[in-house]
Amino acid sequence: MSENPPLHIVSGKGGTGKTTVAAALAIALAEGGRRVLLCEVEGRQGLAQLFDVAPLPYEERRVSVGLDGGEVYALAIDPESALLEYLQMFYRLGRAGRALDRFGIIDFATTIAPGVRDVLLTGKVYEAAARTGEGAYDAIVMDAPPTGRITRFLNVNAEVAGLAKAGPIRRQADSIMSMLRSGTTRVHLVSVLEEMPVQETLDGVADLIAADLPVGHVILNLVRSQLLSAGTRSALESGALVTADVARSLGSAALDPAAADALLESGLATVERQELQAAQREAIEAADRPTAELPYLPDGIDLGALFDLAQRLRDEVLVEPAR
Template identity: 75%
Template structure:
């Protein structure tokens, strides 16, 4: 029996706020003294930019305080450095591995060989997830590749295990796949309430389930609040609320009636967006997975905004550690 560290994989279509949601999730899980590792695998340094810290090296570093006093650590996983670490850990090729790096062989392997980069990236997460003792984290959050690539990324070790019939590579690949399919692992999909991201999310859920990878929650990000009441919407639809009526209302509170036209235009545009949101909310509601809504924060994303999103996530995604068979 292996006591895996809970792993939360966060994916989503570009532009949906995937990295922000991953950071907020890590902040929410780092509660009451817990230690959480937030890692990225795409080399964009998005975590460093979000937390306004220096670019992350290939080492675990505390970058923030979580809810109720926990600690958020971060790691930017570099495939070349991960390969050197792998060679040292499993083959004891310390100096020899560095010599290979000097001649550019490692860079060649991780660039040319299909799937090698993803194997190394997931392998590093596996190494962290199986730790015990003082170096163990209470949870790991991975800012993962986009939805269109997530299934292949997480499933790459299954392909490697099929190619390598025997030996340490096969054993390592099989162990990593056991982590990826463990009950303590969840793949969360971030989307916004628009047609293309919602459809890509539904397709992603189907692909993950077909690959027997554990789908967690659908996280609806940037959800706009309802600023126009139902009676006002009805009046707009029926034509009872026109520019004349709005101008009269503005005069009654000593405001310029010239703003009536722009206000009506904004109201109609907002109602149109609300209708689209409601339609896509119904579509995604049939995905068969729990759905969590995260609000649109008008002032941008800073530490306060991350805490606001973290509070929403705190009661919706569990932090319990589960035992699985390796």
Template identity: 75%
Template sequence: MALSTQLHVVTGKGGTGKTTVAAALAMSLAGKGKKVLLCEVEGRQGIAQLFDVPPLPYEERKIAVGRGGGEVFALAIDPEAALLEYLSMYYRLGRAGKALDRFGIIDFATTIAPGVRDVLLTGKVYEAARRRDDNGFTYDAVIMDAPPTGRITRFLNVNSEVAGLAKVGPIRRQADSIMQMMRSPETHVHLVTVLEEMPVQETIDGIAELQSARLPVGQVILNLVRPSLLAVGTREALEAGSLGPAKVAKSLAKASLDGAAASALIAGGSAHLERQRLQAGQREILEDCGRPLVELPLLSDGIDLGALFDLAERLGGPE
């Protein structure tokens, strides 16, 4: 029997587009008729910007409907609000908790004890993933737009973070319950990367750290992949060095274009070819990481709701 609904944690080095991928995954699952909660924990309001909605409060709001009729709800998790909710739930402080907030004690607590902050953030995700209604779990899937790869293992491995702070009591029990969910078969940690040396190496290191902490690694998403823009004949001619300015200028003249651009076009084509070689080399490295690879293209027109639908179809989405 499942301990919770499916939890998909999406991480990646800064600049790789992990928030976009998390949103596309949510739309993909909604396209299959699923009810999805998309959470962010870094306070950047990236989800609101992607879906072009007002900044998200600390409450679950519907922000989109998938092509298959499923719904996407969103939640921006604030650690201070989560702590007030936690104090009300476990200690029934109510107004007293809000008084603590006015004195700045909540900010003090989450600053001096980062492990407690992470328990609060992941604890809210835990509550949403385990929440039930008359039809079973409230959500078919919960997707977390998580911190970057460099600190994802520490963020998810809340047991080790609170070990020195709470040996017993509600916080420790909460951490134990969270870890049970994080290591369950219903959880998948997906890593987003671009095909460049530093992000790829950070992805490989992240996989090793997650596996060492017994956290379940899902897919590796290769984002912003640049498509080949050269025809086979043009590519082969560039590689062989047989495509000179005179030949290109002649072709340009036939099309009533300025032949003076021939050298610049050859240089641009050569740079594009080199970029494709670099992508292919990094892709080969990732093929040995032992995890499924999924490719998403670079969309030249930027990201809007239509682009999210396009990426969602390409992503497919885990069942």
């Protein structure tokens, strides 16, 4: 049996930019002519917005090139379409399966049995990873649910244990868990350097390890650069730099001295923010996981920015070399 292609699962607390990171990672992986599949499973159409394309259907669509060539395909996986495909694949229901959908049976089934829903969502990723020949991918990236739900979402075997002791669903769950725990899979957690996201990330790392799921990098996103010199920072912290000093400096530079108070206040806020970042970075480092950092981009995210972030991910050795 051939080894599955690398599977990179990207999770993170809401607002940390996990979808952006997943997209940048896919672009980084799709270098040198490689084909990469980028999947989303939450029904938000975040990838379509990010790549500025029409809402993604339940089929693989090319959305970007990669670094130095290659192709990125995107797929929005929804449980209803996945269940119809599953019924056709294992039970040959075809038209009958679509009739069930009209009666709302599929929505009912995936609502009362969330474990089955997760099997269907991850099962589509498993199917793509198992392909060989035409249509096969060199790597797969999943934009996964948030950190607070990621371990339960991925631990599909435990989720269906009470629902299916045997049969196709159980076999599917067992196959998925083998893929998720394989040496080619990594679960990356995206965080920003703030207390709540960092704590949720640390909890997520612990939960994943306890479930025997492979933790990859902690990706620190939206990191603000050091704007102040060591001397200026020291003067602000000690109170040695006062409004009169700032006003004189502004006047010498032919700028409005009246802006001194606002500038001094902004400087103190910057020092406080940098101290917060430093403290949270220490907390992340204590978890002893490999990390990568992505900068805060004041102009927002467009395709050019995604390529810049992809380059940084590659340069920080987040992406394995082509096999």
